[in-house]
Amino acid sequence: MNALNLPFDADEMLKGLRPWVECESPTWDAAAVSRMMDLAARDLAAIGATVETIPGTQGFGTSIRASFPHPDQGKPGILVSGHMDTVHPVGTLDTLPFRCEDGLAYGPGIMDMKGGNYVFLEAMRQIRKAGLTTPLPVTFLFTPDEEVGTPATRGLIEDAARGQRAVLIPEPATPDGGAVIGRYAIARFDLLTQGRPSHAGWALKDGRSAIAAMARRILQIEAMTTDDCTFSVGVIHAGQWVNCVSSSCRAEVLSMAKTQEDLDKGVAAMLALQGEEDGVEFIVTRGVTRPVWEPQPGTMALYDLARQLSSQIGFDLAAGSAGGGSDGNFTGAMGVPTLDSIGVRGKGLHTLNEHIEIASLPERARLAAGLLTQIS
Structure with missing residues (x-):
C-alpha cells in the first residue's frame, strides 16, 4: 500500500489529539509537562514503541x-x-477551551506544537497498522523546554540527532503553509539594574530608581532593531512596595539575527551597554543562544522529496529560512539534514486565539507517512 493512501481520518485524529491539548503543559510547571509526557508515552507504547523516560x-x-x-x-x-511544553499557564483552558467550529480546532498548544507531534504519531500508527516497514529506523524525541530556548535538553537533542540520516521537526507550518529549511539565530539576554532604595514619599531624591533606569534602557535596546537583527524586551520583574524607590529591576531580551555576523554584532552591542549611569548599575548577561542554521544539500534533498510528496497529496509545499527559533537550529547547524515546520497549518500560536485548520491533520499525516516510508 502507498503510505499516501493510508486511511487518515480528521475526526479520529481530533479525538486522539484532544487529551493532549487538555493536558496543559506550560514550560515552567515541570509536573504538568511530565504529565503530558506520560500521556504521549502511553500513546506511543500503544502502537508498539519502546519508550524511555528521561528525568528532567x-x-x-x-x-x-x-x-x-x-x-x-x-x-x-x-x-x-518535538517539544511538549507550551507558553500557556495552567488554567488557560478556561478561556481557550478545546473546541471545533468552522473547520478550525482551538486550544492551548494545539498549533505549537502538539498538533504536529500528534500527526507524526498517527502517521506511525497507520504505517504499522497497514503492515508497512519504514526503510530506516524511526525514533521520536519529545522534550520539555523549547519555549525558553532549550537550556536543559539541547545536548539530548544533539546527541539523538548526531549521525542520523534525517531530522523531521513537526513545528507548525509557516503562514503560507510552507516548510522551514533554515533558521535565523536567536539570542537571549538577562538584564539587571541596581539602584539605591529610599522612601518614595519623604526621601524621593535620595533614591535611584532601578525601574526608571530599566525603562530608559528598554527604549535604547529596542531602538537598536534593524531588518537584520531585532531586539525585544518581553519580561520585566521589579518592585514590591509603591512607597519604596526600587533598588533592583530584572528584564529579559530576545534578539533575532539573520547571519552569524549579525548575531556577533548584536551580542557585542548588548554587552557594550553595561556600566553605571547616575548611580544605577546596568548588568547584561548573555543567556541561551540558538545558532544560525543555513540550508545545506542534505536538507534541500529532504525538501525536494517533501515537495514531490505534497504535490501527490494535492498541495504545493513552499520553503525558506525563517525567524522564530526551534530545535531545528541545533540539528541543522550540526549539518544533519533537517526539515522543519512540517506540522499543522494554523494561526494565533502563543495567543488566546491559537487554532489549527482541521483539514491539515490528515494532509500533514499523509506527508509525514510519505516521508517516514520514503527517506532512505
Missing part, C-alpha cells in the same frame, strides 16, 4: 524517547524531534 534537569519536566521495532535498529535513521 534544571527544574524542567521529563523527556521521552521512543523507538519503533526495526531490523536495522541502532543504525542511522530518522529522528522526529
Whole structure:
C-alpha cells in the first residue's frame, strides 16, 4: 500500500489529539509537562514503541524517547524531534477551551506544537497498522523546554540527532503553509539594574530608581532593531512596595539575527551597554543562544522529496529560512539534514486565539507517512 493512501481520518485524529491539548503543559510547571509526557508515552507504547523516560534537569519536566521495532535498529535513521511544553499557564483552558467550529480546532498548544507531534504519531500508527516497514529506523524525541530556548535538553537533542540520516521537526507550518529549511539565530539576554532604595514619599531624591533606569534602557535596546537583527524586551520583574524607590529591576531580551555576523554584532552591542549611569548599575548577561542554521544539500534533498510528496497529496509545499527559533537550529547547524515546520497549518500560536485548520491533520499525516516510508 502507498503510505499516501493510508486511511487518515480528521475526526479520529481530533479525538486522539484532544487529551493532549487538555493536558496543559506550560514550560515552567515541570509536573504538568511530565504529565503530558506520560500521556504521549502511553500513546506511543500503544502502537508498539519502546519508550524511555528521561528525568528532567534544571527544574524542567521529563523527556521521552521512543523507538519503533526495526531490523536495522541502532543504525542511522530518522529522528522526529518535538517539544511538549507550551507558553500557556495552567488554567488557560478556561478561556481557550478545546473546541471545533468552522473547520478550525482551538486550544492551548494545539498549533505549537502538539498538533504536529500528534500527526507524526498517527502517521506511525497507520504505517504499522497497514503492515508497512519504514526503510530506516524511526525514533521520536519529545522534550520539555523549547519555549525558553532549550537550556536543559539541547545536548539530548544533539546527541539523538548526531549521525542520523534525517531530522523531521513537526513545528507548525509557516503562514503560507510552507516548510522551514533554515533558521535565523536567536539570542537571549538577562538584564539587571541596581539602584539605591529610599522612601518614595519623604526621601524621593535620595533614591535611584532601578525601574526608571530599566525603562530608559528598554527604549535604547529596542531602538537598536534593524531588518537584520531585532531586539525585544518581553519580561520585566521589579518592585514590591509603591512607597519604596526600587533598588533592583530584572528584564529579559530576545534578539533575532539573520547571519552569524549579525548575531556577533548584536551580542557585542548588548554587552557594550553595561556600566553605571547616575548611580544605577546596568548588568547584561548573555543567556541561551540558538545558532544560525543555513540550508545545506542534505536538507534541500529532504525538501525536494517533501515537495514531490505534497504535490501527490494535492498541495504545493513552499520553503525558506525563517525567524522564530526551534530545535531545528541545533540539528541543522550540526549539518544533519533537517526539515522543519512540517506540522499543522494554523494561526494565533502563543495567543488566546491559537487554532489549527482541521483539514491539515490528515494532509500533514499523509506527508509525514510519505516521508517516514520514503527517506532512505
